[in-house]
Amino acid sequence: MLPQLILNSIIAGAIYTLVALGFNLIYGATKFFNLAHGIIAAIGGYAVFYFAKTLGLDVYVAIILGVALAGLVGFGLDKFIYLPLRRRKASNMVLLVASLGAMTALQAVIAILFSSQFKTLSGNIGTQKLFTILGGVITQTQLVILLSAALVMAGLVAFLYKTQFGKTVRAISDDEEVARIIGINTNKIIGYVFFIGSAITGFTGILVGFDVGIEPTMGLSLLLKGVIASIVGGAGNIYGGVLGAFLLGFVENFGIWKISGEWKDAIAFALLITFLIFRPRGIMNK
Amino acid sequence: MEYLIHLAILFAIYAILGVSLNLVVGYTGLLSVTHAAFYGVGAYTTAIFLTKSGVGFFSSLILGIAIAVAVSFLIGVVLSKFKGDYYALGTFGFNTIVFAVFLNWQNLTGGPLGIPGISKPELFGINFANNFNFMVLALIFLVLIYFASRFVANSSFGRVLKAIRQDETAIAVFGYNTLYFKLVIFVISAAMAAVAGSLFASYITFIDPSGFQLTESMFILAIIILGGLANLRGSILGALFLILLPEILRFVGFPSDIEAQMRQVVYGIILILLMLYRPQGLIGEYKL
Numbered sequence: 189m190l191p192q193l194i195l196n197s198i199i200a201g202a203i204y205t206l207v208a209l210g211f212n213l214i215y216g217a218t219k220f221f222n223l224a225h226g227i228i229a230a231i232g233g234y235a236v237f238y239f240a241k242t243l244g245l246d247v248y249v250a251i252i253l254g255v256a257l258a259g260l261v262g263f264g265l266d267k268f269i270y271l272p273l274r275r276r277k278a279s280n281m282v283l284l285v286a287s288l289g290a291m292t293a294l295q296a297v298i299a300i301l302f303s304s305q306f307k308t309l310s311g312n313i314g315t316q317k318l319f320t321i322l323g324g325v326i327t328q329t330q331l332v333i334l335l336s337a338a339l340v341m342a343g344l345v346a347f348l349y350k351t352q353f354g355k356t357v358r359a360i361s362d363d364e365e366v367a368r369i370i371g372i373n374t375n376k377i378i379g380y381v382f383f384i385g386s387a388i389t390g391f392t393g394i395l396v397g398f399d400v401g402i403e404p405t406m407g408l409s410l411l412l413k414g415v416i417a418s419i420v421g422g423a424g425n426i427y428g429g430v431l432g433a434f435l436l437g438f439v440e441n442f443g444i445w446k447i448s449g450e451w452k453d454a455i456a457f458a459l460l461i462t463f464l465i466f467r468p469r470g471i472m473n474k
Numbered sequence: 475m476e477y478l479i480h481l482a483i484l485f486a487i488y489a490i491l492g493v494s495l496n497l498v499v500g501y502t503g504l505l506s507v508t509h510a511a512f513y514g515v516g517a518y519t520t521a522i523f524l525t526k527s528g529v530g531f532f533s534s535l536i537l538g539i540a541i542a543v544a545v546s547f548l549i550g551v552v553l554s555k556f557k558g559d560y561y562a563l564g565t566f567g568f569n570t571i572v573f574a575v576f577l578n579w580q581n582l583t584g585g586p587l588g589i590p591g592i593s594k595p596e597l598f599g600i601n602f603a604n605n606f607n608f609m610v611l612a613l614i615f616l617v618l619i620y621f622a623s624r625f626v627a628n629s630s631f632g633r634v635l636k637a638i639r640q641d642e643t644a645i646a647v648f649g650y651n652t653l654y655f656k657l658v659i660f661v662i663s664a665a666m667a668a669v670a671g672s673l674f675a676s677y678i679t680f681i682d683p684s685g686f687q688l689t690e691s692m693f694i695l696a697i698i699i700l701g702g703l704a705n706l707r708g709s710i711l712g713a714l715f716l717i718l719l720p721e722i723l724r725f726v727g728f729p730s731d732i733e734a735q736m737r738q739v740v741y742g743i744i745l746i747l748l749m750l751y752r753p754q755g756l757i758g759e760y761k762l
Contacts, residue, residue, distance in 0.1 A: 293739045450577055
């Protein structure tokens with residue numbers, strides 16, 4: 189029981205890490221809570237469902253298309269909604285409500301196109317390869333999730349700290365005003381940040397789709413977990429997001445050790461509220 | 475005619491929710507997305523007392539208000555410490571937690587299956603099982619709550635709330651205990667939401683947890699943002715608009731499951747367009 193619980197916590201932590209990475213990247217650059225971020229995960233998942241199962245494309249091609257589409261939708265949201273609002277110096281609350289609207293509308297559009305029914309991406313559920321690690325069972329998909337989380341995180345860190353483009357992104361995260369003064373086209377860079385962050389989240393949605401399945405509401409729950417992980421770890425801080433994600437994964441899974449799994453979300457939010465009261469800046473931020 | 479009465483009752487319930495939420499979001503400037511939790515507390519209290527004990531509707535209504543006051547007090551003590559978008563996130567959390575209680579406290583709430591067979595009120599020989607009578611009852615409650623809210627908003631207490639909205643630090647410097655004001659208005663607003671919940675449970679005669687999720691709170695928020703923040707008539711206008719709008723969609727002739735989703739699409743787009751072009755809503759006095 190215990191090894192399985194630890195394994196489940198780590199898998200959940202890896203998924204939340206992926207959501208938190210994308211969310212934190214965007215939050216760092218824009219400083220507002222983009223609630224439409226979660227629905228991007230659903231868009232990724234449903235895109236793969238459409239390309240692979242309805243059109244019958246190769247699964248890997250479908251995944252690449254799904255990631256690209258997720259990135260484009262995120263880019264589009266910024267271009268047509270958030271950017272005009274930022275130009276008008278709208279408050280964070282206005283941006284938050286606008287993203288709420290975008291989330292509601294997109295989620296419903298997905299439900300209209302694909303119905304609200306639960307769907308699964310992997311056609312061979314049950315025949316998946318199982319691995320036993322220290323007495324706990326893990327599926328092949330879950331192994332891919334763990335690997336992806338590690339790779340995406342390493343990639344993002346390398347990107348942010350080793351490339352010129354990454355440096356400009358960090359400059360904007362530090363202070364957008366100053367970044368603009370020294371000649372960085374901040375709005376253009378933020379557009380790219382939206383693309384990258386959304387692509388990561390779209391990829392997460394696809395992985396979740398292969399692991400458990402997809403439904404239109406998956407975005408909201410993934411988003412809330414990602415937000416909780418980010419805040420608990422330290423909003424806008426890449427490493428903080430990862431730390432928060434694994435803390436959340438463990439607290440959640442150990443929390444339901446003795447009680448019904450339906451309490452998971454409540455436990456996650458109890459963790460958030462505890463942090464908001466005692467350490468609102470998160471673990472990593474000063 | 476029955477259909478119009480049905481719409482009028484729904485309108486009254488959502489107008490009560492809108493007016494009461496506006497006290498917190500519009501007047502005090504706290505973006506609360508947990509109103510459906512107290513709406514649910516009222517609905518569940520009425521449902522449980524009417525189906526499991528001999529208590530009448532009006533007593534259950536009072537009990538619902540009392541429980542909502544207690545719950546919102548506990549939540550408000552924590553929430554009042556937050557500001558801005560962190561306040562909004564905190565309310566997300568509490569709505570989710572209260573929803574989890576509705577869903578998991580099986581012996582009391584019936585879990586996901588909900589509570590069927592809730593009876594309708596009767597008072598002084600007037601039977602409110604008649605929908606017309608029920609509509610009158612709901613509208614009377616709306617009028618009462620509207621005037622109570624207007625009284626609160628226009629009182630000196632209300633002026634402090636508006637000051638908190640403009641600059642919490644400044645008003646705190648003048649010696650006002652802002653935490654206390656934020657807490658009290660949150661509790662008042664929750665008590666009013668419980669009234670709407672009691673009416674809803676008794677009118678529909680069946681409730682389940684799905685009606686009191688985060689998405690319901692977002693819908694109520696859409697009502698007041700559309701109508702206009704810090705304007706109580708705006709909330710009534712917003713409720714009228716968002717209750718009638720889906721009915722227009724119905725006449726367009728979508729199948730019912732698509733119609734429900736179309737409604738969500740419309741709410742979402744309305745929110746985006748409002749934020750882009752008219753952040754103060756139709757007749758609001760305050761922009762987010």
